[in-house]
Amino acid sequence: MALNNTYDARLVQQETAVGAGLQILLLALLGTAIGMGPAGWLTGLAFAVASWAVLSRALHRSRPRSFGPANRVTLGRATLVGGVTALVADSFESSPPVTLFVGLTAIALILDGVDGKVARATGTSTPLGARFDMEVDAFLILVLSVYVSMEFGPWVLMIGAMRYAFVAAARVCPWLNAELPPSMARKTVAAMQGICLLLAASGCLPHLASLGVVLLALGSLTWSFGRDVRWLRRTSRVQDAEVEEILGLAPEPQTVAS
Incomplete structure (x- = not known):
């Protein structure tokens, strides 16, 4: 039943159901390939359910005319992030194949630059799409920081937690909710986080070089x-x-008697 002239509730069910189905399919493939344990399965399924619920609610509230090609790219990226999340959870029991972990993460990072271009090329940029993209990015960085922290220590979690700490602080200090001006430096630093953490997680660099890369990521993010x-x-x-x-509330300037 159509809720208004531009929005059909079936859109929510179809698009989000496809995403949840792809997530479960990816988990099944990972489970078959590496024999994923209960921690990986439960975490991956929890991610799928949470993503489906949050996205369904967001679509229902914003009522877009269509889901859009850019959001489909982001949904595919979210599916890959769910797979990476499952692998990280499983790594507490057994180490995942490095090639598989790096491959999934690298594709998710590459697609981060695709959905925005698709949105601009098709004229389908929306606040929902931008927020969806941002949340997927933030969660991937959090998951990668958890993985890298197992080698370098809990301080690495500051990279993944910084954005969520900012959101929490904005609830206490409303002035943090103001819109920021566009900044290429901010975009560059944000893009660096995933690349630096993936380099450190891949094991392709010497230990000290990996440590330097992670410190660079944390330092640049703190500066930003x-x-x-x-x-x-x-x-x-x-x-x-x-x-x-x-309002005339400013204090009047005091005059000095001569």
Whole structure:
């Protein structure tokens, strides 16, 4: 039954069901290939169910005209991220094949640059698509940081947790929710995280070189977030001062008697 002229509830069921089905199929293939244990299966299935539920709710709330080709690319990338997540969970019991782990992660990272281009080329860019893309990126970085932290220590988790800490802080400090200006530096640093963590996880570099790459990722990410927080705080103070001036709440300048 159509809910309005542009949105059909069947869209939610069909598109998200396909994503969940592909996720389960990938888990079955991974389980057959490497004999994945219970931790990997349970984590992968939990990711599939959570992704289906969150995406279904987002589609139902935004009611897009169509799911769109770019979102389908992102959905495919999310399926790969679910596979990587299952492999990382399984690695607590047994080490996954490095080639398989690196291959899935590399494809997911490459597709990160595809969905945006598809959205722009087809004129289907939407806030939902941008948010979907961002959340998949953030979760992949979190999962990779968990994997790399098993070799270098829990401090690596700061890379994956920084974005979620920023979101949590924004609930306490609303000025952090303001829109940031476009920044090529921010995009570059964000893209670096997955590449650096994958290099460290692949084992293709000497230990010290891998450590340096991870430190580079953490340092650049800390700089990027710090720069954005300073800009948001400074902008918030300027806006507050302007509001106070308009409302006549600004303190009057004191005059010095001669």
